[in-house]
Amino acid sequence: MYIPIHFDEQRDSEIENIVASFPLATLVAHNAQGLLANHIPLLLETDADGHKSLIGHIAKANDMHRVISQSSDVLAIFRAEDAYISPNWYPSKAEHHKVVPTWNYQIVHFHGNITFTDDVKFLRSVVGKLTSLFEQRVNGDKAWKMRDAPRDFMDAQIASIIGIKITVSRCEAKSKMSQNKSSEDINSVRGKLRDSRPVLADAMALIIPE
Numbered sequence: 001m002y003i004p005i006h007f008d009e010q011r012d013s014e015i016e017n018i019v020a021s022f023p024l025a026t027l028v029a030h031n032a033q034g035l036l037a038n039h040i041p042l043l044l045e046t047d048a049d050g051h052k053s054l055i056g057h058i059a060k061a062n063d064m065h066r067v068i069s070q071s072s073d074v075l076a077i078f079r080a081e082d083a084y085i086s087p088n089w090y091p092s093k094a095e096h097h098k099v100v101p102t103w104n105y106q107i108v109h110f111h112g113n114i115t116f117t118d119d120v121k122f123l124r125s126v127v128g129k130l131t132s133l134f135e136q137r138v139n140g141d142k143a144w145k146m147r148d149a150p151r152d153f154m155d156a157q158i159a160s161i162i163g164i165k166i167t168v169s170r171c172e173a174k175s176k177m178s179q180n181k182s183s184e185d186i187n188s189v190r191g192k193l194r195d196s197r198p199v200l201a202d203a204m205a206l207i208i209p210e
Contacts (some may be wrong), residue, residue, distance in 0.1 A: 001109050001172050006180050009106070009173035014206070018080045018173070019044045020109050020133075025054070026077040027112065029068045038064055040164070042076060043129055044110075052168040054110060055126050057161045065116040067164045074166060076113045080106035081200040089192045090185040104176055104189070106203060111170040117163045126163055136189070139182045 009015065025042045028035060042056040054076055058064055068074075083104035090099045117123075128146055135143035146154055178186045186208055193201040 001107070001174060002171065003174045004180075007169075007174050007176045009108075009175040014106075014175065015108055015171065015173045016044060019078050022078055022080045026079070028075040029064065029072055031067050031069070031072075033067070036064060036068065038062065041130060041134075042078075042166070043126075043133070052110075052171070054112070054166040054168065055164065056130070057123060057126050057163050060118075060160050060162050062162070065164075068114065068116075070115055071113045074112060076110040076112070076166060078106075078108040078110075079199055081203065082106075082198050083193060083197040085189055086192075089189050090181070091188055092182060092185050102138050104178060104193075104200060104204070106175045106177075107173070109172040110166065110168050111172075112166040112168040114164055117165070119163065120158060122163045122165075123158050124162060127158065127161075135198055160167065175203070175207055177207045179208060 006118050019042070023041045023043065024039055027038045027040050027042070030036065038058065040056050040058060042054040044052060044054055082103060085099055085102045085104050087093055087099040093099045124146075131144070131146060135145070149157075178189050181189070187202070190201050190204050190208075193204070
């Protein structure tokens with residue numbers, strides 16, 4: 001990924017926040033027929049030694065686990081909030097008109113090796129972690145739990161999926177947030193985004209304090 005130095009995102013905390021807040025990854029793989037992409041919610045985990053992995057699951061009916069070899073190289077892409085940035089938003093336009101349209105965004109690329117598994121213990125763990133995270137966000141203390149469903153029903157659901165684990169070998173992240181602009185232009189862009197893209201405006205404030 002092309003990353004100019006002023007847009008290079010190195011903060012682990014921000015990378016983790018992007019993945020947690022926008023977990024629907026575009027998972028890209030390759031086989032003899034060419035590229036294959038799927039869109040899958042993934043969780044980022046870090047072990048005691050600092051090694052990162054992404055976990056999730058796909059439907060057993062999804063051919064990905066049949067057409068992609070174990071330990072194949074894959075790319076998982078997480079895209080956060082983004083927005084078009086108009087030249088009209090820059091106060092500097094009135095001074096010299098040397099401004100053009102652009103796009104602000106945050107994106108994370110994880111490179112790694114994928115493994116597929118039908119291990120029931122792993123599958124229950126992954127489904128439990130995904131469910132717990134997202135249900136807490138949506139329903140709080142009224143969160144749905146796996147045990148709320150009949151055991152035989154859940155067993156059948158678990159049997160219909162395949163677990164995936166991506167052992168991360170490299171991570172690239174980019175926060176393109178107008179860092180190459182003047183403070184006046186940055187503040188103006190942030191103000192314009194407050195109404196239309198408040199999440200992106202907040203992300204800008206974290207990267208470039210007001």
